[in-house]
Amino acid sequence: MARTKKQILISRVVGIVLVLGAFGLLLGATSTKQEKVCKAVVINIDELEKKSFVTKNEVEAILERGRGKVVGKSIGSINLRELENQLEKNDWVQRSELFFDNNQVLNVFVEQRKATARIWDKSGATFYIDSTGKKMPVKMTERSDLPVFTNVSVPLDSVQLTNIIKLSNAIVNDKFWLAQAAQIEVLKNNQYNIYPSIGSHVISFGSLDDMEDKLNRIKTFYNKVAVVKGFDAYSKIDVTYKNQVVAERFGTFQKQDSGTVAKAREPVTVKQELPAKAKPVAKAETKKAPEKMKTDAKKATASNNKKTDDKKDVKKQVAGSKKPEPSKTKKVEQKTSKQPAKPNKRNN
Incomplete structure (x- = not known):
């Protein structure tokens, strides 16, 4: 069944009344909050390398500058943006943020500047x-x-x-x-x-x-x-x-x-x-050891051969010093005459 004009009008009036009522309640709540007083101030400073170049006492002094202590004042009378500007005038303050929570506590956050x-x-x-x-x-x-x-x-x-x-x-x-x-x-x-x-x-x-x-x-x-x-x-x-x-x-x-x-x-x-390192030297000596042993062996062999030749020469000299038997004298002389004398070889 279609609604009459009278019913439509009544529904609209009821809606407007509800909206106005809600708005009034909101204004009342806001007004009540503004009339409440600040109960406390909580200050948080981000520390750089666990160091604070801005102290809590300095922040409190800036907040109280000109208008006295914040605690006990009505929330509506406190200009948060103005306080942020005052804090950021400090050379060590990079940024600040202030707000009230539901317990009427003023929260202050301060970000310090980072020195280079x-x-x-x-x-x-x-x-x-x-x-x-x-x-x-x-x-x-x-x-x-x-x-x-x-x-x-x-x-x-x-x-x-x-x-x-x-x-x-x-x-x-x-x-x-x-x-x-x-x-x-x-x-x-x-x-x-x-x-x-x-x-x-x-x-x-x-x-x-x-x-x-x-x-x-x-x-x-x-x-x-x-x-x-x-x-x-x-x-x-x-x-x-x-x-x-x-x-x-x-x-x-x-x-x-x-x-x-x-x-x-x-x-x-x-x-x-730099001082010589032990490992490289040890390796170098190890590599050279076999060659050195070969060289020493060659020298030892040559020395033994020389000693053997020397013994033969001594035997020959001893044999030559003995007087030969008469029957063998001719043969020895003939053999000797065939070999050229050493002085003649040097002269030639």
Whole structure:
């Protein structure tokens, strides 16, 4: 049966009333929540390497700056976005997020900036920088284990910033270099010197061209030569030349090039610089042993033959010294006359 116009009108009115009622309830609930007060503040800071360059006390101080304590205030009177902006003005804060939960507790989440390197500029000021070049102050309570760059011109230009971040990341990602590279000095034309933690030498690194290869070359030099001669034996290690490591000792000069080392400008192989290994020597002696035995056997045989000939000669001499019998004298003389005398043979 078709509905009448009156029934349709009544159903529409009922729907509108229900919607308005729900909306009123929502407004009432929201109003009630806004009138509730903040019961507590919970602060969460993501730690970098288990270190907090932003403390909870600092966050609380920023939240209370200008308007006093947050706890006890009505939720509606607290501007969360404004508080986030205040927190992000801190040099160590990358991002912040604030919200109230159903228990009227204010939750504060803070993300710290990640430092890439520590800088000492030409004026003597020191600070950290992140990947964007943002400066962060050094705090005595927390120190980050990062490469230290000295003699830096500020403000950092884009090329210098890129180079510092590139070299710093390469050092941080290598445990050996993170421990060994104590200081990196910035020179003109984007050249660099590295001062190591162990040893009294300076590493002339040059530009960042072939950076990974240069770092590997120095490490190889340390493993092959420096461990034998001592890290304090050198005043300078130069890797600015392609495929070479030039090491200067006090009063001498060494050069490593494709496995060769030169001392005092005289070619000496690396193997000669290092102690001889037991296994290769043992193998070499084993191979040469049979040949040596053959040679000794030949020498022994020749010596025995010589002794035998000497005994025969002695017997002949003894036999010749005896007086021959009268009947045999003629025969001996005839045999002797047939052989030419030795002096005549030499004269001829």
